[in-house]
Amino acid sequence: GGQGDMPIDRVLEAEKRVECKDEPQVNSATAALGNICAATDKQLFQLVEWAKHIPHFTELPLDDQVVLLRAGWNELLIAAFSHRSVGVKDGIVLLAGLVIHRNSAHQAGVGS
Secondary structure (H helix, E strand, O other): OOHHHOOHHHHHHHHHHOOOOOOOOEOOHHHHHHHHHHHHHHHHHHHHHHHHOOOOHHHOOHHHHHHHHHHHHHHHHHHHHHHHOOOOOOEEEEEOOEEEEHHHHHHOOOOO
């Protein structure tokens, strides 16, 4: 197993296959909090779809696929949020169109 087993272009292709379509931004704390559950469901679904396009993942036994996703979903979501949020000051992009800004989080009682 070398670098040829996990070519970066295949990983990038997996990313592109599951990218969200741009949706209108949600900025209010109430609207954003109301959408967080739906956003999380959508993100987890996309994570599974992404994994299916990663070389060799679907060759693993199904039980192993489930164990890997259960063990790593939180780190993978944090990495995805971080990547999408690079250009956002004082906020985090949960999904395309769902941006939680620092002041919205404070209004909702999150953070200090």
